[in-house]
Amino acid sequence: MADGEDSLEQAAAERRERLRALKAAQELIENPDDDSAQNGADSTDENGLNLKFRNYLPHDKELQEGKLTAPELPKFEDPVATAPPPEQTEDPFLNIAPKKPNWDLRRDVQKKLDKLERRTQKALHKLMEEQEKQRQLEEGNTMTED
Numbered sequence: 001m002a003d004g005e006d007s008l009e010q011a012a013a014e015r016r017e018r019l020r021a022l023k024a025a026q027e028l029i030e031n032p033d034d035d036s037a038q039n040g041a042d043s044t045d046e047n048g049l050n051l052k053f054r055n056y057l058p059h060d061k062e063l064q065e066g067k068l069t070a071p072e073l074p075k076f077e078d079p080v081a082t083a084p085p086p087e088q089t090e091d092p093f094l095n096i097a098p099k100k101p102n103w104d105l106r107r108d109v110q111k112k113l114d115k116l117e118r119r120t121q122k123a124l125h126k127l128m129e130e131q132e133k134q135r136q137l138e139e140g141n142t143m144t145e146d
Helices: 002-030 034-047 092-096 103-108 110-145
Strands: none
Touching: 103 110
């Protein structure tokens, strides 16, 4: 149990130390001394480093010379755009709109319509059978009378 507490204390101490170092670095970035800034600028010129600014225009006249122009991108030629468009025989906007204004109503009652259609077909079949029986009876009666 003591080892676990020691390791926790050690981890906390290491974290505190890292936070102190980060805070010190943050303060140096926010408030640089004038002497250190001048020394740093002179050292870059002595070492022969050239500063290049692509996305930033510095306020200092000396540093504005290092501003780079935006790169020229090669012209992209789209092969699809240069190809002639295929001839369309049908207007594509006609396919977007419904063909009939009541298409949504038909979709909603389609099950009921299917059921009624089956019943109608059965009723028609039954009527046809009755007519056929009646015709056969009449033919049978006419034959027996002869």
